[in-house]
Amino acid sequence: MLNELLERCKGEWQLALSQRNHPYRFFVLGTTSDSRPELRTVVLRDYNPESMEFTIYTDARSSKVSSLNNNEAVEILFYNPEKLTQVRIQAQCVLKERDDTLFREQALASQKDYTTVLAPGSRIDSVSSTSFLQEEHHFMKLVFRATQLDYLELRRPVHIRALFKKVKESWIGEFRTP
Ligand SMILES: Cc1cc2nc3c(=O)[nH]c(=O)nc-3n(C[C@H](O)[C@H](O)[C@H](O)COP(=O)(O)O)c2cc1C
Numbered sequence: 001m002l003n004e005l006l007e008r009c010k011g012e013w014q015l016a017l018s019q020r021n022h023p024y025r026f027f028v029l030g031t032t033s034d035s036r037p038e039l040r041t042v043v044l045r046d047y048n049p050e051s052m053e054f055t056i057y058t059d060a061r062s063s064k065v066s067s068l069n070n071n072e073a074v075e076i077l078f079y080n081p082e083k084l085t086q087v088r089i090q091a092q093c094v095l096k097e098r099d100d101t102l103f104r105e106q107a108l109a110s111q112k113d114y115t116t117v118l119a120p121g122s123r124i125d126s127v128s129s130t131s132f133l134q135e136e137h138h139f140m141k142l143v144f145r146a147t148q149l150d151y152l153e154l155r156r157p158v159h160i161r162a163l164f165k166k167v168k169e170s171w172i173g174e175f176r177t178p
Pocket of ligand 1: 026038039040041042043044056057058059062063064065120121
């Protein structure tokens with residue numbers, strides 16, 4: 001059953017790549033800055049079941065990138081409100097890459113997200129004050145490789161909690177008290 005749980009998670013992440021309303025399409029990414037936790041919602045852009053890597057896109061000037069430059073350890077949180085399932089993942093940022101080809105493959109509206117003149121988080125006078133670069137962009141791909149996965153499913157009569165750790169190249173799981 002442990003292996004089945006892990007395989008089910010992998011299947012959900014695969015589905016989240018193609019189903020726009022899948023709850024795992026969005027996840028919470030936690031980094032640290034000066035020992036303070038920082039959380040934000042991001043979109044799952046790619047998932048590799050073999051290496052257990054999760055990819056997001058971001059603006060290279062955003063705070064999360066400087067936090068990752070100082071500490072590559074992250075926490076990732078997936079939550080499915082219908083199945084009352086939570087997956088907490090410990091991971092390392094293994095790639096921070098500016099990728100012009102991938103940027104050009106994005107829809108024009110999405111490309112715009114990475115072309116603000118001012119860096120994300122800069123103060124502006126009003127919501128209409130954002131202006132955009134014409135040629136340049138700050139698109140960046142970030143890849144996180146999982147090292148530990150804490151699965152919890154709330155269900156009656158017994159909740160299910162299992163911890164999976166990557167040992168060498170294998171995932172070893174054990175049940176835990178929920
Ligand atoms: C639904 C939703 C999806 C988001 N997706 C992303 C994303 O894929 N990449 C990203 O960098 N920010 C995304 N954001 C914005 C982040 O939550 C965050 O506000 C922004 O990246 C700045 O974070 P930082 O200052 O900690 O770097 C999303 C926000 C929402 C509400």
